[in-house]
Amino acid sequence: MEHTKHIWRAAFLLIAVLTFVIVGRHFLVPKSFGQAGYYRYDALFEHMDKEPRHGAPDACADCHDDIAAAKASGKHAPVQCEVCHDVLSSHIKDGDKFADMRINRNWELCAYCHQRLVGRPALIAQVDIREHLELASGQAIPAEACVQCHDKDAIHHP
Ligand code: HEC
Ligand code: HEC
Ligand code: HEC
Ligand code: HEC
Structure with a gap:
């Protein structure tokens, strides 16, 4: 009997760990998890309740x-x-x-779609911003550069 003591110890340890995992899981895993897949089902309804x-x-x-x-x-x-x-x-x-x-009157809004880029589809009109504005080298782009000429009517109906 003396020789089996270490086996009992190991078995006791294993059972203690298993109990800890099973009990811990019960408290840590959210209620609706797994109800309809590998996610928390209640999250769907929380999102549906939000205002669009x-x-x-x-x-x-x-x-x-x-x-x-x-x-x-x-x-x-x-x-x-x-x-x-x-x-x-x-x-x-x-x-x-x-x-x-x-x-938003900032030129960066327009540049987001109209700045000339190699990978941009040709069907979107593109300009080299600095060239289009005829800026001298080193001259900063004025914040509201584009709306000076493309006014609100031109922007809403280009
Ligand atoms: C229920 C009516 C209503 C709807 C819907 C609406 N607006 Fe307005 N909006 C107004 C009123 C009223 C004003 C103030 C008077 C004006 O400028 O015509 C206004 C003004 C504005 C202004 C000028 C800045 C300001 O707030 O005074 C902008 C820009 C604007 N609206 C954009 C939009 C956009 C974009 C949408 C859609 C995402 C939108 N509006 C939907 C009623 C509305
Ligand atoms: C979300 C993308 C987007 C943004 C932001 C945007 N545009 Fe456009 N724009 C387009 C598309 C798409 C067209 C239609 C295709 C074309 O003609 O380039 C267009 C067309 C135009 C045209 C006519 C080009 C032509 O073919 O004659 C002008 C001018 C223009 N935009 C100016 C502006 C200005 C100025 C701003 C900023 C206030 C702006 N755009 C912001 C997407 C955008
Ligand atoms: C000094 C006046 C002026 C300013 C400032 C200006 N534009 Fe223009 N832009 C023009 C004129 C004029 C045209 C040609 C006529 C037209 O298509 O409206 C044009 C044409 C365009 C076109 C169509 C190009 C094409 O190939 O058909 C785009 C896109 C455009 N501008 C974007 C911008 C953006 C973005 C800014 C700000 C960075 C800007 N513009 C600032 C005067 C201006
Ligand atoms: C391509 C970008 C773009 C789109 C799309 C766009 N707007 Fe605008 N809008 C602007 C910009 C830029 C200004 C400011 C122009 C200026 O100050 O000259 C403006 C100005 C306005 C204003 C103020 C006008 C005033 O009299 O002061 C209203 C209202 C407005 N937009 C409503 C709308 C509505 C509604 C739509 C959709 C039907 C729309 N916009 C779509 C860029 C856009």
Whole structure:
């Protein structure tokens, strides 16, 4: 009997570890985990309860029908208003305006799509920004450079 003592010790240790893992798992794994796959099922409902931040593609047209109509017949037709401005929920709550919508007049907005890049599809008009602005070398790009010539009507209906 003297010789089996170390085996009992090992067995006891193993059982202690297993008990710790099984009990610990019971408390640590979230309730709905695994109910419909390898994820927490309740997370779906938490996301569904959140207010949507973006509007439908024609959400702005409800109140800005003139700008929406101009845009729809111009080259920026495929660019959603929210891309250049901000999400609907930053401006409208319960169907009414509660805060100003962002107006981004920075040239970097335009450069994001129109700066000449080797890998950019040719179907998007591209300019070398510094050349287009006829800047002298070393001269910084003025923040609101593009809207000086491409004004709001030209931007909404290029
Ligand atoms: C390609 C980017 C772009 C898109 C797309 C765009 N806007 Fe604009 N918008 C601008 C910029 C830039 C200005 C500021 C122009 C300026 O100051 O000359 C502006 C100005 C405005 C203004 C202020 C006009 C004023 O009279 O002061 C409103 C309102 C507006 N946009 C609404 C919209 C709506 C609604 C849509 C979608 C139908 C839209 N915009 C789509 C870039 C965009
Ligand atoms: C429920 C009506 C409503 C909707 C929907 C709406 N707006 Fe407006 N918006 C207004 C009102 C009212 C003003 C202030 C008067 C004005 O300039 O026509 C305004 C003003 C603006 C301005 C000028 C800055 C400011 O806040 O005063 C911009 C830019 C603008 N809206 C963009 C948008 C864009 C982009 C969308 C869609 C994502 C949108 N709006 C959706 C009602 C609306
Ligand atoms: C999200 C991408 C995007 C942004 C941001 C954007 N544009 Fe555009 N723009 C387009 C697309 C797409 C077209 C249509 C394809 C084309 O003609 O290049 C276009 C067309 C144009 C055209 C007409 C080009 C032509 O073919 O004659 C001008 C001018 C223009 N944009 C200027 C601007 C200015 C100025 C800004 C910044 C206020 C701006 N764009 C912001 C995507 C964008
Ligand atoms: C000094 C005036 C002026 C300024 C500032 C200016 N543009 Fe232009 N841009 C023009 C003119 C003029 C045209 C040619 C006529 C047109 O397509 O509207 C043009 C054309 C374009 C085109 C179409 C090019 C093509 O190949 O069809 C794009 C894109 C453009 N500009 C983007 C910009 C961007 C981005 C900025 C800011 C970095 C900017 N522009 C600043 C005057 C200007």
